[in-house]
Amino acid sequence: MPNQMGKRYTCAECEATVLVTKAGDGELSCHGVAMEIAQAKPLPSSD
């Protein structure tokens, strides 16, 4: 599955986090498994 612009992907095994700054067709993987989109807890806008 192509990666999504501006999303953060995390590894289930380690601390690695990737921010997609240019979307592409590749799949992000770490420790041999696909990285998953981090569900950010949205903070209320402060500025």
Next chain:
Amino acid sequence: MNIAMILEMAADALGDRLAYGTRAEGLSYEDLRSAARGIADRVDGSGAQRLALLEANAPIVPATLFGAAWAGVSYAPLNYRLPEAQLEALLSRIEPAVVSAPHWLDNKGTGDRAFPDSPDAPAVLLFTSGTSAEPKAAILEHDQLLAYIFNTLEFGSAGEDEAAIVVVPPFHVAGVAAVLSNTYVGRRIVPVPGVRFSAEDWLVTARDEQITHAMLVPTMLGKIVEAMEADESLRVPTLRAMSYGGSRMPPPILERALHLFPEVDFVNAYGLTETSSTVAILGPDDHRLALYSDEPLFKARLSSVGQPVPGIEFRIVDESGASLGPDEPGEILIRGDQVSGKYVGTDSKVDAEGWLHTGDRGWLDVEGYVFCEGRADDTIIRGGENIGPAEVEDALLQHDAISVAAVVGLADEQYGEKIASMISLRAGVDDVDLDHVREWVRERIGSLKTPEIIVVVDEVPQTATGKILRREVKRLLEDG
């Protein structure tokens, strides 16, 4: 990374969306990127290490901020209201520097000019307001500013109809954060025309531009509340979110604002120049709970600055540096990736373990909500009793004749210090009985904390962002 990445992402993903300005004439993210690249081209040949800005909020502001990042030099927004001699002195401290000008926007950058990768280079230099000392130039690095953005926001999360009205000046950390965070989420920024803040201009611009998000400093919110109370036609029906910060919000003003904007989500943002803006947030639910609950723990939180944002830790210490428990006041220490604490030419305020010593006095409640009383140096010591000016100012502000109140300690032979106050009156109020004001304060907080001296002035000395200039207030009151 480089903060230019924020605009690069917005221009790539949201290109035609309006980034900055009115619906009729605003710049898109693509326009802004071209302008930033054009500015970087100009800086290249100049030999400058810093790109200074001497403008009020206008399209040249975000273009200069991102242009500096594209060129790999530091962005240094200066207070355009300062007298020429002081500006010259500040510019000489950041040499070699060039100053941007509005006509630089005409020079569109060509091609896909890239920006340098410079994570620990100084991205922004901000002169602190110097309410208690000479201004220092705080250094914010690319990765510190980005830590704040990446830890607290989701890219492109704003709806296409969202617009934020920005009135904090560009040379304040909140002015820098407003550009970075609104660009990252994809929310249009609308500046308010004019150099001096006017509540009417703000309300009219907000209504005409269908503003959804606002950020204000407490004195500005106070003026807006007064204008709305005086004229029922001044309303902003599209407004959804209102954040405030920059100095302590007096609860009497906040309560009036909450009643005037019942549908709006209020957010208190606490941060320092040295922490790349916001480090703690009191959210909308906390505000509602505080307003409608009878539980003292929740009610008290209307004067709290909330809980740390992700990636930030708070600690309260006593004078020996030992950690204090819940509800025990001491100095506020802050640690996290967005914390700088470095200055041009002077020592860092961050200790070996990464804690920034803020000089602010406060405490944490049992659930870790942060309460900030103000600068530790401002505490008045009268007859051995510590008195925070904030408590006295709040009591004064509950009086319906008073608009702004500043409280300081003056030398007193008998008690060490005596309490003195400078106040300005609300619009439409010509005169006030000062004995009545003293009685009002005495009934609320007792005679020990009641100001001995009260002076009525047209305008209490403040910085451009509404922070009370205590040094100046004190000097004026001492001189009588």
